[in-house]
Amino acid sequence: MTFFEFCANLREELLEQISGVKNSNGYLSWDNTTPNSIIKHRLESMLDKYVIQAKEFGIYVVTRYSSCSNVSHVGYPTENRYGISIAYQDSNFIWSGDQLYQGSRNSTCPCSKSNKPSSNHVIDDIIFDKTANLEKCSELSRVLQDVSESIQHAGNNKSRSGIREHLLRAVLRLNDTILPQSVSEYITIIRRDNA
Numbered sequence: 001m002t003f004f005e006f007c008a009n010l011r012e013e014l015l016e017q018i019s020g021v022k023n024s025n026g027y028l029s030w031d032n033t034t035p036n037s038i039i040k041h042r043l044e045s046m047l048d049k050y051v052i053q054a055k056e057f058g059i060y061v062v063t064r065y066s067s068c069s070n071v072s073h074v075g076y077p078t079e080n081r082y083g084i085s086i087a088y089q090d091s092n093f094i095w096s097g098d099q100l101y102q103g104s105r106n107s108t109c110p111c112s113k114s115n116k117p118s119s120n121h122v123i124d125d126i127i128f129d130k131t132a133n134l135e136k137c138s139e140l141s142r143v144l145q146d147v148s149e150s151i152q153h154a155g156n157n158k159s160r161s162g163i164r165e166h167l168l169r170a171v172l173r174l175n176d177t178i179l180p181q182s183v184s185e186y187i188t189i190i191r192r193d194n195a
């Protein structure tokens, strides 16, 4: 898949989520009768899909555990979805400081095979392959973070505007990424030409 196709597909799915045009579950996305839990689940599935696809452009998401109930836990053990070992601060990657998520999650800390699932504090770091186009990586990272933030606004009893606001920001970022120049750059050029 090309970078253009990836961005265009993601943009279309975001717009569908925002407008509720496409509706696989028989609910209108923004119908007030649709529970936030369903919206949250849809957005999580979408984010998962695009995080996996983003690997093609050098973006990886690695989860690290700062602590757990195991007394022999040291440092930041990591886990990821790619079937390869990526230790915290692995030098093959740029650790941008971008985070897809930070907070509690019911999961199993990878520091020991005998660990049981429990509520842990986890950090999902967004990292870039050193050989990738880092400018594109940064742009996509911000888009994925927006989608992730929309999910964090999709808790029960939270307002819908918070979800939409972040999804719209993701669409605006993608517009700029897809076009040969950003809207802001275009405005600057037109103003200069008209001056």
Ligand SMILES: [Zn+2]
Pocket (backbone or CB within 6 Å): 065, 067, 068, 069, 070, 073, 074, 077, 109, 110, 111, 112
């Ligand atoms: Zn641990």
